[in-house]
Amino acid sequence: MEQPISVTRSNFNDWMVPVFAPANFIPVRGEGSRIWDQENKEYIDFAGGIAVNALGHAHPVAVNALTEQATKLWHVGNGYTNEPVLRLAKQLTENTFADKVFFCNSGAEANEAALKLARKVGLDSGVAGKSGIVAFNNAFHGRTLFTVSAGGQPKYSQDFAPLPNGINHVAFNDLEAAKAVINEQTCAVIVEPIQGEGGVIPADIEFLKGLRALCDEFGALLIFDEVQTGVGRTGALYAYMNSGVIPDVLTTAKALGGGFPVGAMLTTDKFAPHFSVGTHGTTYGGNPLASAVAGAVFEFINTPEVLEGVKHRHQYFLDALNKLNTEYPIFEEIRGQGLLIGCVLKAEYAGKAKDITTWAGEEGLLALIAGPNVVRFTPSLIIPEQDIDEGIARLKRALSKLAK
Numbered sequence: 001m002e003q004p005i006s007v008t009r010s011n012f013n014d015w016m017v018p019v020f021a022p023a024n025f026i027p028v029r030g031e032g033s034r035i036w037d038q039e040n041k042e043y044i045d046f047a048g049g050i051a052v053n054a055l056g057h058a059h060p061v062a063v064n065a066l067t068e069q070a071t072k073l074w075h076v077g078n079g080y081t082n083e084p085v086l087r088l089a090k091q092l093t094e095n096t097f098a099d100k101v102f103f104c105n106s107g108a109e110a111n112e113a114a115l116k117l118a119r120k121v122g123l124d125s126g127v128a129g130k131s132g133i134v135a136f137n138n139a140f141h142g143r144t145l146f147t148v149s150a151g152g153q154p155k156y157s158q159d160f161a162p163l164p165n166g167i168n169h170v171a172f173n174d175l176e177a178a179k180a181v182i183n184e185q186t187c188a189v190i191v192e193p194i195q196g197e198g199g200v201i202p203a204d205i206e207f208l209k210g211l212r213a214l215c216d217e218f219g220a221l222l223i224f225d226e227v228q229t230g231v232g233r234t235g236a237l238y239a240y241m242n243s244g245v246i247p248d249v250l251t252t253a254k255a256l257g258g259g260f261p262v263g264a265m266l267t268t269d270k271f272a273p274h275f276s277v278g279t280h281g282t283t284y285g286g287n288p289l290a291s292a293v294a295g296a297v298f299e300f301i302n303t304p305e306v307l308e309g310v311k312h313r314h315q316y317f318l319d320a321l322n323k324l325n326t327e328y329p330i331f332e333e334i335r336g337q338g339l340l341i342g343c344v345l346k347a348e349y350a351g352k353a354k355d356i357t358t359w360a361g362e363e364g365l366l367a368l369i370a371g372p373n374v375v376r377f378t379p380s381l382i383i384p385e386q387d388i389d390e391g392i393a394r395l396k397r398a399l400s401k402l403a404k
């Protein structure tokens, strides 16, 4: 076989559109919660591919599902259905509030479908102008034009004006502010049960309950964006299950495929028929390869052992982080649920989250930020305790640089 083309990190700057600024090393292989780069340097993975690699790297359950399906059928197109996608739809509907599923390839696409469904339901209601969408400051819903407009961080949308209109943003966790803008013309309210990219900020249960009541009062769809919180991340299968508030639409992606691209929009029999034949679609959505992997990942995670394990690891992480924080008191607050953990920097370290993750990389730890002031951890849901210990030890070495 021919030698593969030799590549280095500097080639990223040569050939890639510069929307990202990746770390200065290139990961080449992973196993469990460890990764190795081109120099064979080892890293503990507390990033999990941004809340994606729920079973870590190269888990046999995912590898077997992928390789088995790879020898059978990859893709047939939407003129035909397939067995893996129907099995996955059965799993998702049997284990959630939902009756129907639309499959796609990413979180943004799942939210795009959710927002379009809400507009269609609004149109079909016959109420004039029922197209308003209420969203929240600091929210993140993806990078398509519609989802970036629904997101509440203007820096991601303002350069792409004119934006789709009819979207109103109010403060997160402020029910009075939401009440002031939700009315008969509202077709949807979209909210993350925990704002992930926005800083790992949990929604108050009373806030979610209040949104549910307002949506019921005005006939608007309540959309939960569970792209980051879904598939066991919080210790529940979906975060809505922690709150007792049931949405009309739920979007899921990230951990769903354990690293294989897949997304889904879940809804009920009441709303699904508004997406009639031809109203929406995708070439790859529900492709057999993605569905087979997602089915295996979902089945593995949706067990009491794995979900309890997430809650246990949450406490284990928190104990270790709190201990670290007594030695290097740099975190004002440590928050989040399950294995979606945000460490908020004290005011005197404001803006240093990115530096900390860079230093962590030097010490052999992959970590994330959630805005300039929050260090975020979203590791594998089955990360071994010894890898947590080792990762925290490396984080400690990284923090010693901050102290200097």
Ligand SMILES: *Cc1c(COP(=O)(O)O)cnc(C)c1O
Binding pocket: 105, 106, 107, 108, 109, 111, 140, 141, 142, 143, 192, 196, 197, 225, 226, 227, 228, 229, 253, 254
């Ligand atoms: C990551 C994320 C998205 C976007 O998902 P993509 O797969 O990157 O399109 C949307 N919503 C939330 C809450 C996310 O965390």
